[in-house]
Amino acid sequence: MSPLVEFKNQASIVVFGASGDLAKKKTYPALFGLFCHGELPATVKIIGFARSKMTEEEYKKRISEHFKISENDTQGQEFKTKFLELCSYISAPYDSDEGYVELEKQIDDFDAHHSHDKTQRLFYLALPPSAFITVAKQLKKNVHPREKGHAKLIVEKPFGHDLKSARELQASLAPLWSEDELYRIDHYLGKEMVKNLLVMRFGNEILGAAWNKNHIRSIQITFKEPFGTEGRGGYFDDIGMIRDVIQNHLLQVLTLLTMERPVSNDPEAVRDEKVKVLKAFDTDISLDDDVLLGQYTRSADGTKPAYLDDETVKAGSKCVTYAAIGMQIHNERWEGVPIVLRAGKALDEGKVEIRIQFKQVAKGLFTDVNRNELVMRIQPNEAVYMKLNNKTPGLSLATTTSELDLTYANRYSKDFWIPEAYESLIRDCLLGNHANFVRDDELEISWKLFTPLLEKIEAADGPTPFLYPYGSRGPLEGPEFMKKHGYVKSESNYQWPLTRPSEEKSKI
Ligand SMILES: NC(=O)C1=CN([C@@H]2O[C@H](COP(=O)(O)OP(=O)(O)OC[C@H]3O[C@@H](n4cnc5c(N)ncnc54)[C@H](OP(=O)(O)O)[C@@H]3O)[C@@H](O)[C@H]2O)C=CC1
Numbered sequence: 001m002s003p004l005v006e007f008k009n010q011a012s013i014v015v016f017g018a019s020g021d022l023a024k025k026k027t028y029p030a031l032f033g034l035f036c037h038g039e040l041p042a043t044v045k046i047i048g049f050a051r052s053k054m055t056e057e058e059y060k061k062r063i064s065e066h067f068k069i070s071e072n073d074t075q076g077q078e079f080k081t082k083f084l085e086l087c088s089y090i091s092a093p094y095d096s097d098e099g100y101v102e103l104e105k106q107i108d109d110f111d112a113h114h115s116h117d118k119t120q121r122l123f124y125l126a127l128p129p130s131a132f133i134t135v136a137k138q139l140k141k142n143v144h145p146r147e148k149g150h151a152k153l154i155v156e157k158p159f160g161h162d163l164k165s166a167r168e169l170q171a172s173l174a175p176l177w178s179e180d181e182l183y184r185i186d187h188y189l190g191k192e193m194v195k196n197l198l199v200m201r202f203g204n205e206i207l208g209a210a211w212n213k214n215h216i217r218s219i220q221i222t223f224k225e226p227f228g229t230e231g232r233g234g235y236f237d238d239i240g241m242i243r244d245v246i247q248n249h250l251l252q253v254l255t256l257l258t259m260e261r262p263v264s265n266d267p268e269a270v271r272d273e274k275v276k277v278l279k280a281f282d283t284d285i286s287l288d289d290d291v292l293l294g295q296y297t298r299s300a301d302g303t304k305p306a307y308l309d310d311e312t313v314k315a316g317s318k319c320v321t322y323a324a325i326g327m328q329i330h331n332e333r334w335e336g337v338p339i340v341l342r343a344g345k346a347l348d349e350g351k352v353e354i355r356i357q358f359k360q361v362a363k364g365l366f367t368d369v370n371r372n373e374l375v376m377r378i379q380p381n382e383a384v385y386m387k388l389n390n391k392t393p394g395l396s397l398a399t400t401t402s403e404l405d406l407t408y409a410n411r412y413s414k415d416f417w418i419p420e421a422y423e424s425l426i427r428d429c430l431l432g433n434h435a436n437f438v439r440d441d442e443l444e445i446s447w448k449l450f451t452p453l454l455e456k457i458e459a460a461d462g463p464t465p466f467l468y469p470y471g472s473r474g475p476l477e478g479p480e481f482m483k484k485h486g487y488v489k490s491e492s493n494y495q496w497p498l499t500r501p502s503e504e505k506s507k508i
């Protein structure tokens with residue numbers, strides 16, 4: 001039997017850093033979600049491992065805090081009870097053998113009890129990067145099954161801080177864990193709309209045919225969060241917005257959006273294409289022309305703090321909480337198409353979307369019509385809509401902009417289970433599907449792309465970010481920057497959600 005099938009039937013799942021924030025908010029809720037949907041292996045044991053001293057009761061209370069069930073959801077409560085019966089906890093240091101020896105024993109007992117021929121072990125490192133290598137080494141030494149079965153290791157971002165540290169991390173991991181055993185999570189790859197990109201692009205001839213420099217005028221990928229770094233300022237100060245979201249999540253989305261068609265749906269075929277297009281990205285990102293940086297100040301009404309008000313942030317820090325970066329891809333398909341990745345915290349709304357703007361139609365027949373735009377909203381409320389020009393209904397021959405709208409909430413019933421990103425990725429890992437995980441060569445190129453820029457930004461004489469108030473749309477220079485990078489704002493005859501005749505204006 002292949003390891004793939006075996007992990008579907010039975011597995012021991014070990015969560016390192018089980019006392020932490022990620023484990024509580026994402027890892028355990030995802031495991032619980034999979035359990036409720038019958039997507040965990042039929043025979044499974046879940047072991048938490050961390051240094052914190054907790055009784056089993058405290059541990060179970062902690063890991064279930066974020067389960068999505070209400071008090072009066074009897075079925076949900078039953079699932080929770082059954083799920084927690086599968087969970088146990090080991091409190092031990094990460095850097096000495098004792099806890100790992102106990103872990104090995106618990107897994108062996110579980111396998112013996114269920115008469116498993118082979119042991120299947122999934123280790124999830126919900127740990128700060130400083131602990132990755134210690135745990136990876138100890139696991140290899142004490143708990144790797146070797147010829148007894150198969151093992152997988154899930155590693156969380158950040159995978160390094162720059163090219164050099166990413167290489168060092170990789171050099172330490174590689175002798176211990178093969179690329180085949182490693183699963184580097186970028187949780188954006190588990191989001192429904194991101195997974196839909198392959199189908200949208202390669203399953204629709206009409207889009208595939210127009211997906212190139214001949215028809216596309218510009219590409220934007222936007223990440224907006226309505227909250228600041230409250231409580232995480234100290235951590236964020238060494239990271240900044242480019243490392244936090246752009247170098248990983250947005251770049252991954254862009255890669256899927258711009259790669260060539262994979263030869264098959266084999267995970268390596270997909271990752272090969274991602275790497276190929278990444279190699280065609282221009283690494284020479286100009287600080288003067290291609291980058292707009294910002295940092296948030298207090299909100300206009302004074303109720304929300306400035307980034308620098310956080311006591312854990314270095315006084316006078318120039319850390320970037322907003323960044324827009326103009327990128328170029330030098331290949332036959334994309335040469336000359338402006339691309340902007342932009343991300344900001346403490347903005348006016350929470351939203352992540354892709355916006356593809358098509359070229360203007362030929363002049364002559366119309367004096368001026370808006371450009372078509374294809375928008376794929378990743379969150380909240382998944383949607384795909386295409387802005388099209390249409391004749392204004394009635395006697396008028398004027399044009400108006402409307403849209404073909406595939407808003408999921410209107411098109412798919414609530415009975416569809418759209419898994420959370422972590423649910424989807426843990427399931428992929430259990431099934432041995434690497435397609436939505438970051439390969440070592442992808443990681444290397446993503447750092448090659450952004451490290452030179454980060455070095456310029458973080459140099460002692462690096463730029464001072466533009467300031468923007470908490471709750472605003474970002475630096476005032478934003479619209480001008482977008483215009484410079486090929487985005488033309490629609491004429492104002494676009495009305496949402498309902499077009500009314502009084503506001504229509506003649507276009508022909
Ligand atoms: N929080 C989130 O939502 C997200 C987090 N991540 C990434 O996931 C990883 C874990 O994040 P998160 O759970 O927030 O981290 P935490 O800071 O909560 O750490 C997790 C656990 O690791 C242990 N730990 C903390 N510091 C150290 C240390 N210096 N050395 C050894 N062990 C330590 C602690 O457990 P104990 O002391 O009990 O052993 C802690 O409970 C990080 O790499 C983070 O960047 C990625 C995306 C989102």
Ligand SMILES: O=C1O[C@H](COP(=O)(O)O)[C@@H](O)[C@H](O)[C@H]1O
Nearest residue numbers: 157187225244245249352379421
């Ligand atoms: O990795 C990160 O992502 C989150 C945003 O994730 P989302 O799934 O809520 O869109 C971001 O808040 C965090 O700063 C970053 O580290």
